[in-house]
Amino acid sequence: MASTLLIWKSWIVFVYAFAISAESIIIEYLTSSYISISPLLLSSTSITLAGILLLLTAIFAFKRKRTIMVLFTGSAKVIILASLSLAIGIVTWYDSITKIGASKELLVAGPLEIVIIVLLARLFLNERLKKTHYVGISLAIIGFVLALLSDTNLGSNNSVYYTTKSTTYSIGPIGIGDFEAMISAFGFALGVLFLSKLLSRYSPIEVAGTTMFVSGTLLFAMLMIEILAYGTNGVLLNGSATISFERPISITNALVILVLFSLIPFVGSLSYSTGLSRIGASLTATIGSSSIVITVFLQLIIRELGINTHLPENLLFAILGGVVGFIGIYIIHLPGYFVPITKRN
Numbered sequence: 389m390a391s392t393l394l395i396w397k398s399w400i401v402f403v404y405a406f407a408i409s410a411e412s413i414i415i416e417y418l419t420s421s422y423i424s425i426s427p428l429l430l431s432s433t434s435i436t437l438a439g440i441l442l443l444l445t446a447i448f449a450f451k452r453k454r455t456i457m458v459l460f461t462g463s464a465k466v467i468i469l470a471s472l473s474l475a476i477g478i479v480t481w482y483d484s485i486t487k488i489g490a491s492k493e494l495l496v497a498g499p500l501e502i503v504i505i506v507l508l509a510r511l512f513l514n515e516r517l518k519k520t521h522y523v524g525i526s527l528a529i530i531g532f533v534l535a536l537l538s539d540t541n542l543g544s545n546n547s548v549y550y551t552t553k554s555t556t557y558s559i560g561p562i563g564i565g566d567f568e569a570m571i572s573a574f575g576f577a578l579g580v581l582f583l584s585k586l587l588s589r590y591s592p593i594e595v596a597g598t599t600m601f602v603s604g605t606l607l608f609a610m611l612m613i614e615i616l617a618y619g620t621n622g623v624l625l626n627g628s629a630t631i632s633f634e635r636p637i638s639i640t641n642a643l644v645i646l647v648l649f650s651l652i653p654f655v656g657s658l659s660y661s662t663g664l665s666r667i668g669a670s671l672t673a674t675i676g677s678s679s680i681v682i683t684v685f686l687q688l689i690i691r692e693l694g695i696n697t698h699l700p701e702n703l704l705f706a707i708l709g710g711v712v713g714f715i716g717i718y719i720i721h722l723p724g725y726f727v728p729i730t731k732r733n
Contacts, residue, residue, distance in 0.1 A: 401663035401675040407656030408679040409686055412490035414649060416698060419486040423645070427482035430646065432611050435478055436604025437650035442597030442657055452594055459590050459598055470582035471602035477575030479607060480568040487565025488539065489698030491684045495535035495706060496569040497576075498680035499528035499713035502673075502720060504577035512581060524719030531713020536562060538700035538709060592661035600657060670721040677717045681710040 418425050446452040460467070484493045503525050509515040579599070586595045663672035684706055687697045700706040 432607035438654040439601030473579035480572040484568035501573035527716030534709030538706035
């Protein structure tokens with residue numbers, strides 16, 4: 389009976405896992421030649437709007453207006469540090485997808501992020517590691533390496549799955565997109581270190597809404613700096629002077645797309661926050677990490693439907709890396725290791 393109740397409570401976290409997969413796959417299309425919205429514009433808009441929606445939900449649905457004010461005023465330094473780390477993680481996550489695709493980004497960054505979180509917690513929070521942690525870390529690293537090797541293209545790659553108006557350069561089997569995925573993992577892991585302090589005093593939805601809003605604001609600041617430095621051409625529209633969806637679309641339609649897309653990180657973060665309060669951090673993080681495998685299978689289905697999508701060339705390595713990496717993450721969380729809100733907002 390208790391296990392059945394736990395399964396029913398866990399369904400909301402599966403919503404989070406599917407939201408992360410959907411977000412990553414849609415990013416791939418929105419930043420490709422189909423529309424060519426720049427990753428920085430897409431991330432700054434979606435994360436800011438998602439943060440605002442979360443804050444409004446916390447204020448009106450959960451009556452947390454007073455505690456949110458206390459959070460903003462009493463923990464400003466920690467919020468800024470956490471949000472800056474998350475902003476770096478978000479923008480490199482989005483940009484990495486434009487180069488290596490949704491599946492490989494999650495396959496590379498997912499296990500690596502958890503390993504970095506554990507190591508940072510050991511170094512700075514004096515968390516104790518057990519033998520099961522070392523086993524899980526080892527498996528997560530193996531999954532990470534297999535994911536890196538799942539694309540073996542050498543040299544430059546101008547059009548892997550459709551024209552992207554950009555060039556992906558590789559150093560051996562590892563390209564710039566892979567390095568961005570690693571930076572993303574480190575940025576989010578560092579953000580989690582700061583978030584753990586906030587989560588000990590405030591509810592997950594308050595922390596998620598606040599940090600997403602501040603992260604989005606920081607991303608907008610980055611966008612403005614790029615516009616001032618390089619102009620709008622190539623900054624707003626990913627190397628193109630016009631947004632196109634097989635044919636040019638209006639700015640109004642582009643704004644509608646950006647607003648609708650922001651609902652995905654909002655739903656994902658809301659379901660993750662709800663999962664933390666219902667079933668705890670360890671089980672929530674474990675179920676949420678299933679998105680690294682879900683994304684691969686969703687893209688396989690998309691490809692079977694005749695829609696172009698960017699999958700790793702060596703699917704055996706990709707699937708094996710995803711499964712091994714997920715098992716490693718699962719083992720890491722077996723002793724109840726606390727991992728708060730992760731990057732996939």
